[in-house]
């Protein structure tokens with residue numbers, strides 16, 4: 001939530017935001033700003049052509065009636081307007097291309113920030129809302145750099161036009177300026193009120209837009225099609241989408257109804273201003289204080305004056321509003337990472353011993369401890385199995401080990417050094433992890449396996465690891481082999497891997513990374529019994545002397561491990577080898593194992 005002080009978007013904050021964006025934009029695309037200068041020049045010149053030359057034509061028509069001169073003047077107007085329009089079109093066309101490029105530039109930065117921010121932020125709905133605000137605030141709400149710059153262009157052009165037009169009006173009728181200035185003062189106040197309503201509505205729409213994006217994604221993503229169809233959830237999903245749509249419409253409608261009176265008053269004031277201008281100038285022309293040519297020029301100058309002044313003030317207010325939208329991007333980009341990131345290098349050696357010393361943990365914004373006073377050592381090269389009932393804290397234990405979360409109490413040591421003291425990226429490199437909810441990307445099999453590594457000369461190595469994980473037979477049947485795309489999102493001949501195939505791919509990816517510590521969270525849950533048997537048969541080949549941690553509900557897999565730890569109610573309830581734990585009367589492990597074995601024995 002923004003505090004009261006933060007909500008007040010004053011001049012200082014606006015200038016800071018402006019500097020922040022323009023510094024990056026100028027570095028990224030300086031060419032854009034050269035075009036902008038051209039745009040300012042063209043849009044400043046055009047109004048003068050249409051104010052000055054018609055006066056001379058009328059004066060000529062009512063005076064000397066010199067045909068050649070009239071033709072010359074008309075040619076000036078027509079050709080001048082044509083050249084200005086052509087230049088404007090050429091500039092606008094090029095500016096459009098930059099607008100897109102700026103939008104992508106800042107979107108990429110949002111993505112990078114999302115990846116680099118503390119993992120715990122990615123599960124925080126405030127942060128997710130802020131990411132949404134950053135993205136929409138930088139795109140269609142503000143128009144991004146291009147939208148903001150166009151406002152500046154308009155302001156500068158308006159100032160140039162205003163200066164010229166003021167000179168024209170002052171020489172003939174300065175009272176007119178006063179009338180226009182007063183009416184514009186009123187419309188400015190109305191506009192400020194309208195903007196405040198729009199900014200408030202934007203804040204209210206963020207959560208709705210994010211929810212709609214989620215529902216839309218689930219509905220249109222065929223991966224979720226099975227569940228939605230079989231559970232008949234389509235009506236419920238459609239209802240949620242409809243409710244969301246109605247709520248969004250309600251917010252828009254409320255905004256429109258709130259701003260409508262201001263728009264209507266604005267129209268009345270503009271009409272009064274135009275009426276006064278025409279009556280006043282008409283009266284002067286009838287009294288022959290000004291010529292007919294002057295009447296035309298002054299009425300056109302008066303309307304240009306009010307248009308330019310209105311546009312200038314409108315654009316100042318627009319800039320203020322747009323900067324508030326764009327500021328949301330800054331807020332997101334400035335999220336501090338709270339995870340301590342040390343500088344100690346992880347020494348490359350064969351020994352990696354971890355110690356959990358009185359480790360307790362509760363998730364952020366939660367009062368309940370998920371893990372309580374965990375004390376254990378994972379010896380280098382040990383194959384450790386972690387078991388326990390659902391929700392016992394097994395995955396949380398892995399998340400702490402991999403530093404996705406900071407422990408709440410106690411410490412985790414690697415080779416005697418607190419893991420906080422290690423360089424974060426270096427520390428991450430020592431783990432190959434397959435999480436329960438691992439993700440494959442819509443890229444080729446090769447890219448999925450060699451993820452994060454160079455793709456040069458990798459074919460053989462990728463094939464080798466696919467063989468280890470038991471996927472080579474499947475890949476051999478594919479026309480494009482390891483170049484085959486996963487999923488059909490971008491390639492028609494992409495494959496839809498089965499649950500087991502996807503898991504084998506994820507295992508191949510983890511093995512390919514060749515990190516000294518392998519962690520597999522439910523590694524064989526989706527594998528058929530033969531594939532599971534194969535994996536465990538090649539266990540030593542797969543993992544070798546590396547330290548390995550397995551989380552599994554298939555207790556038969558625990559036999560392969562040196563030691564088993566059993567989590568229960570947030571603590572390490574039991575620890576020992578398969579045989580030791582099985583012999584422990586009334587123990588959690590023996591109960592779970594016997595319950596599972598019963599199914600097979602009783603068949």
Ligand SMILES: Nc1ncnc2c1ncn2[C@@H]1O[C@H](COP(=O)(O)OP(=O)(O)OP(=O)(O)O)[C@@H](O)[C@H]1O
Pocket residue numbers: 123363364366370388389390391392393394395396397
């Ligand atoms: N991001 C989170 N925020 C708050 N609570 C969480 C979060 N992730 C998990 N929990 C809670 O922590 C507890 C332990 O979850 P964890 O995923 O570690 O269990 P698990 O032993 O791996 O379970 P399973 O066998 O079902 O995979 C659960 O009660 C879960 O609801």
